[in-house]
Amino acid sequence: MRRIRAVSPEDFTLTAEAGVTLAEARGAAEEAGRLLPLSIGSEGTCNIGGVLSTNAGGVNVIRYGNARDLVLGLEAVLPDGRIWHGLNSLRKNNTGYDLKHLFVGAEGTLGIVTAAVLKLFPRPAERVTTLLAVPSAQAAVSLLSLAQERSGGGATSFELMNAATVDLVLEHFPDLPRPVETRAPFYALIEFSSGMKGTLRGVVESLLETAFEDEIVTDGTIAESEAQAEGLWTIRHNATEAMKNxxxxxxxxxxxxxxxxxxxxxxxxxxxxxxxxxxxxxxxxxxxxxxxxxxxxxxxxxxxxxxxxxxxxxxxxxxxxxxxxHEGSISAEHGIGQLKREELTERKSAVEMDMMRAIKAALDPQGLMNPGKLL
Ligand SMILES: Cc1cc2nc3c(=O)[nH]c(=O)nc-3n(C[C@H](O)[C@H](O)[C@H](O)COP(=O)(O)OP(=O)(O)OC[C@H]3O[C@@H](n4cnc5c(N)ncnc54)[C@H](O)[C@@H]3O)c2cc1C
Incomplete structure (x- = not known):
């Protein structure tokens, strides 16, 4: 299941089999002049079947949504061996339960995803990346609002790092330069993008002026080139690696x-x-x-x-x-698997757990699919 079955630039869709890596799917979209926006650290190795089954998120969710938001159609093998041919590329289809969403984030417990139709987008013409020193988490929240208001929702990534994260990365990767002189409790890495060339940089500079005046930013840098932007991202991308060390x-x-x-x-x-x-x-x-x-x-x-x-x-x-x-979730994007299975039953309401078990029992009464995971 390693084939890209179709790319339709007119429909802004790509149909990929489950074993295609995310990087290959993104590459195929790129070749057709389109963007597949799902982007995560493991994209060179993770597969379309895996990212859908874990409802992967990543760095572009703020603009484009997570894996669930990017799937239009699905093909899956059910536990009883039948194949569900749900590979449509419709943006509107109000014909009852939206079954594809059952399989997204199900961690393989309801059937095997074999192929999917994914949404594509126009490729950005301009990108601006900035790393900013922020005096508090509250200031970061204000900065996010300001950035989104003034750029017309132009932020494609808004990443926060506390000071200890940046210090740890610089300790373990001493060749990396400190991105901004000022030490701050938090740092925000923001990437803006626009389909129109030539306007974005001015918008970002103007909103940063306001952010400095409002004292929600105390220092910062704007990348002058793709290479510099990559350098700023390196700090964020190396956080996990630094912890391993x-x-x-x-x-x-x-x-x-x-x-x-x-x-x-x-x-x-x-x-x-x-x-x-x-x-x-x-x-x-x-x-x-x-x-x-x-x-x-x-x-x-x-x-x-x-x-x-x-x-x-x-x-x-x-x-x-x-x-x-704080009304949150114990698993934002990495799923439940085996480790959080017991805790899930304590944290979710009985009604939610009952509905999940009923769906599992209806589709997989013998419990064949990924036993011991999620439920
Ligand atoms: C370095 C790194 C960075 C990461 N960054 C992020 C991130 O920013 N955001 C994020 O959300 N996640 C991130 N992840 C985790 C990410 O969710 C997984 O890498 C990916 O989504 C899972 O895809 P996979 O192909 O590796 O699936 P696997 O790990 O192989 O499988 C994951 C689950 O899906 C099931 N499954 C796999 N294929 C199918 C199929 N065809 N049909 C039904 N079930 C299936 C498996 O049984 C398993 O339960 C990261 C992981 C790494 C290693």
Whole structure:
């Protein structure tokens, strides 16, 4: 299942089989003069079947949505062996339950996705990337509003990194230059794009002037070239790698809260972590434009591994409790799998769990599909 079956620039669609990598699908769209906007760190290896089954998100969700928002049609093999030929490319189709969405994010528990029709978009003609020092998480929320208002929703990425994230990346990748002189509690990496050439840079410069006047930004840089933009992204992309290089075990929480709750969540979670594990280092970064924070926790400098692991085992729950207080989700984009299966039943309402189990029982009464995952 490695074929691109069709690319239709007129329909702005691409039909790919499940084993096509995301990078190959993006490349095929590009060759046809179109953009497949789904973009994640694993795009060279992950497959269309996988990204749909995990409803992958990534860095462009703020503008284009996640995998679910990008699928128009689906072909799947059901647990009873029948094939559902749902590969249509309709933008409007109000004929009852939208079955494709059952398979998106189902983690393979309802059937095997074999192919999909994905939405394409015009390719951006101009891109502006900026990395900004931000005095607080609340300032970052204000900056996001300002950026979206003044650019007409032109932000394609809005990534937040706390100071500890940038420090850790620079420690483990010493060849990378510090992106802005001023040290700040947070940094925002924003990418704007536009289909029209020649207007975007002026818009961004003007909104940044306002941001400086309003003191929601204290320093910053705008990339002058694609290479410089790539350099700014390198810091963000290396966050996970930098954590892997740290000698202490890392607690990983992939959470989301409503955007307005991001400052409160970060403040409350930081306080809860410090109470439970004084000196633990919070590496908080991620897609703040979607309210999605990768809230990861490393042990205190020089922590003894066994003692830290024991403490660490409680921290995920503690952070998830704070997420619940802020009306959030314990899995923003990485799914449930086996690790969060039990916790899911505690965090979701009985009504939600009943509906999910009923759907599973209706489509897969023998429990053949990916047993032990999700439900
Ligand atoms: C470096 C890195 C960066 C990442 N960044 C992001 C990010 O920014 N945002 C994000 O959302 N995710 C991110 N991810 C995780 C990402 O969600 C997965 O890499 C990808 O979505 C899963 O695709 P896969 O082909 O690897 O699937 P697998 O890992 O092979 O499978 C994932 C699940 O889908 C099921 N599945 C796979 N194929 C099918 C199919 N054809 N039919 C039915 N079920 C199927 C599997 O059974 C499994 O339950 C990242 C991962 C890495 C390694």
């Amino acid at each position: 740290d000698p202490t075990y890392c607690v990983k929480c992939d959470v989301s809260v409503p955007i307005r709750h991001v400052p409160g969540f970060l403040k409350d979670a930081d306080a809860a972590v410090e109470r439970e594990a004084p000196g633990a280092r919070v590496i908080a970064f991620g897609h703040m434009g979607d309210g999605n924070i990768h809230y990861d926790i490393l042990g205190p400098e020089g922590a003894e591994d066994a003692a830290w692991r024991q403490k660490a085992s409680r921290l995920e729950r503690i952070v998830h409790d704070v997420v619940a207080e």
